[in-house]
Amino acid sequence: MKSSPVDLPQAASRPKVIPTRRTSSGITSIPAYGPSVPTIASRPDIAADTTVNTSAKDGFVLVSDPDGEAAHRYREIVTAIMRGPWPRKRIMVTSAASGEGKTMTAVNLALVLAEMGRSVFLAELNLMRPRYRYVFGRPPEACGTESVLKGEASPDEVTFQLGDTRVAVASVAVPMPNNDLLRKQEKLATLLDYGASACEWSVLDLPSIYECSAIQELASSAGPVVMVARAHKTKVEVFRSATMALGNDLDYVILNDIA
Numbered sequence: 001m002k003s004s005p006v007d008l009p010q011a012a013s014r015p016k017v018i019p020t021r022r023t024s025s026g027i028t029s030i031p032a033y034g035p036s037v038p039t040i041a042s043r044p045d046i047a048a049d050t051t052v053n054t055s056a057k058d059g060f061v062l063v064s065d066p067d068g069e070a071a072h073r074y075r076e077i078v079t080a081i082m083r084g085p086w087p088r089k090r091i092m093v094t095s096a097a098s099g100e101g102k103t104m105t106a107v108n109l110a111l112v113l114a115e116m117g118r119s120v121f122l123a124e125l126n127l128m129r130p131r132y133r134y135v136f137g138r139p140p141e142a143c144g145t146e147s148v149l150k151g152e153a154s155p156d157e158v159t160f161q162l163g164d165t166r167v168a169v170a171s172v173a174v175p176m177p178n179n180d181l182l183r184k185q186e187k188l189a190t191l192l193d194y195g196a197s198a199c200e201w202s203v204l205d206l207p208s209i210y211e212c213s214a215i216q217e218l219a220s221s222a223g224p225v226v227m228v229a230r231a232h233k234t235k236v237e238v239f240r241s242a243t244m245a246l247g248n249d250l251d252y253v254i255l256n257d258i259a
Contacts (some may be wrong), residue, residue, distance in 0.1 A: 005006035019035050022250065025107055027227055028030050029034060032146075033039065036104075039074075042109050042206055043083070046250065052100040059085075059160050060104065060107055061108060061116065062074065062108055062111035062112060063111070063171065068110060070110075070128050071112075074108050074109065074111075074112045075112050075115075075116075075147075076091065076251055077252070078109060078112040078113055078116065081252075082116075084251075085225075086220070086223035086224055087223060088196070088198075088222060088223040089200060089201045089202065089223055090192070090195075090201070090202040090204065090222050090223040091106075091109060091201065091202070091203045091204065091223060091224050091226060092202075092204045092206060092218060092219055092222040092223070092224070092226065093105050093106040093109070093203065093204065093205055093206060093226045093228065094206045094207070094208060094209055094219075094225070094226070094227055094228070094242075094246075095208045095209070095227060095228040095229060095242075096208065096227060096228075096229045096234050096238050096239045096241075096242035097173055097210070097229075097233075097234055097235075097238055097242075098129065098207075098208050098211065099210050099230070099233070100228045100229050100230045100233070100234060101228050102126070102172065102205055102206070103124075103131050103135075103205055103209075105226065105228050105254060106137075106203050106204075106205035107122065107205075107216060109203055109226075110167050110201075110203045111167065113166075113167075113200075113201050113203070114166035114167045116166045116199050116216075117166070118166065118199075118200045118201070119166045119167075119168070119195075119198070119199040119200045119201070120166060120168065120201050120202070121159075121170070121194075121195030121198055121199040121201070121203070121213040122162070122166045122167050122169045122170070122172045122202075122203045122205070123145060123169075123170045123191065123192075123195060123202065123203070123204050124144075124145060124169070124172050124204060124205050125172075125179075125182060125204055125205060125206045125207070126172070126174040126179070126189070126196075126205065126206060126207045126211075127143060127145075127149075127175065127178070127179045127181060127182070127207070128177070128178060128179055128211065129175065129207075130144070130172030130175055132169060132170065132172065132176075132205075133170075133171050133172065133173065135163060135169065136169060138145050138160065138171060138173070142158070142173060143157060143165065143173050144158050144170070144171050144172045144174065145160050145170045145171065145172050145173075145191065146171025146176055146181055147160055147189060148170070148172065148175060148187060148190065148191045149181035149182070149184050149187045149211055150181065151187055151189070152258075154194075155190060155194035155195070156192050156194070156257065157175075158170050158171070159194075159198075164189045168195075168198060168199060170191065170233060179211055179212035179214070179256050181257070182207075182214040183212075183213065183214045183217075188214075191197070192204075194222065204222070204226060205220070206218065208242075209244070209245050210240045212215050212230065215245075215246075216245060216249070218248065219246055219249040219250070221248050222249070224244060224251045224252060225250050225251045225252070226248050226251065226252045226254060227242060227243070227246065227250055227252070227254070228253075229242075229253065229254070229255050230255070231255050238251075
């Protein structure tokens with residue numbers, strides 16, 4: 001596993017979210033909270049706590065503003081997640097549509113886990129629109145997660161340490177025309193098993209639900225499942241359809257840009 005320097009973008013403002021209430025039949029309501037109350041609710045069988053997510057413009061708050069409210073809320077949600085009776089220590093981050101802030105959510109969750117002393121495997125699995133290589137910096141000749149899914153490289157060959165953090169990152173090297181490689185279960189299992197053996201927690205940064213047919217199957221075998229949506233952008237029908245698609249596997253919904 002190689003080491004890579006990290007130069008993360010800076011946070012611009014304090015993001016806000018509102019909670020959702022969920023039952024066995026799906027999310028039933030989105031109560032209106034004031035703009036200064038960023039919260040999130042979990043499934044009824046898991047204790048409800050508060051959190052906050054950043055949008056792409058806000059950057060990685062654990063680096064840019066570690067003492068701010070956003071970073072504090074991230075710590076609260078990770079604390080809540082760590083209390084859950086998960087079958088696997090594997091956090092899956094997806095969204096109702098593209099451009100909702102999955103990468104910011106995934107990276108900040110990973111950074112909080114590392115801050116709490118846990119080793120983390122952060123896997124970029126959005127094969128069509130990768131961002132990690134540009135954000136974290138990787139040599140152009142380095143292979144990525146798509147090479148593991150093709151059987152052309154081992155997980156160790158594509159994984160690098162994120163600066164002096166406890167986060168190991170597997171990023172996409174070459175954008176793919178689609179996310180079909182995620183349906184190669186044996187190769188994907190090799191990558192996920194590597195993460196589970198090398199680190200205490202894994203965070204999977206996945207495509208949106210409708211960009212890959214493998215998302216629902218992955219959700220059924222993950223630990224906590226987080227869906228990210230953006231207020232005033234995500235259409236209500238898309239949001240509802242996405243929650244129905246994930247069904248009882250959905251554990252947390254984080255809404256971005258609540259004004």
